[in-house]
Amino acid sequence: MQIDDKLLTKLEGLSALSIDTxxxxxxxxxxxxxxxxxxxxxxxxxxxxxxxxxxxxxxTPFREDTPSVNPEIIETILEHAPKSQDGCFVVPKIIE
Structure with missing residues (x-):
């Protein structure tokens, strides 16, 4: 694979980086x-x-990985979140 200026420009776009001339x-x-x-x-x-x-x-020497749901913990965590809705975090949309 040959790296050239065209490929570097494509990689810049994919990585959201800008490389000085x-x-x-x-x-x-x-x-x-x-x-x-x-x-x-x-x-x-x-x-x-x-x-x-x-x-x-x-x-694994650790405990068994068993899921547990504690509504109090969920509420406490979501109280500290900037935005939440229906028991989930609300984050800014980054992909159109």
């Missing part, structure tokens, strides 16, 4: 190095490899 070449260079490294990793043949780390082995 004088730093664009430096950013393109750094992103290209990252992509080259990932492409090298993609060349590794890991078909015969097994995962050596997992958080699932041995279970």
């Amino acid at each position: 004088n730093k664009r070449e430096e950013v393109i260079s750094e992103l290209s190095k990252i992509v080259q490294f990932v492409e090298i990793l993609n060349e590794l043949n890991l078909d015969q490899e097994t995962a050596t780390f997992t958080t699932l082995d041995g279970g």
Whole structure:
């Protein structure tokens, strides 16, 4: 994958960032190095490899995760919220 000015402009829009004109070449260079490294990793043949780390082995030493509904707690939390409606937080709309 080649990083160019067109792709950088697209990434700026997707990330809601703005890159200074004088730093664009430096950013393109750094992103290209990252992509080259990932492409090298993609060349590794890991078909015969097994995962050596997992958080699932041995279970969890913590309590059982059982849901409980306490209306008092919900009311207390919503009292401190800037806006709430029907037992839920009301947040500003960010996606049109």
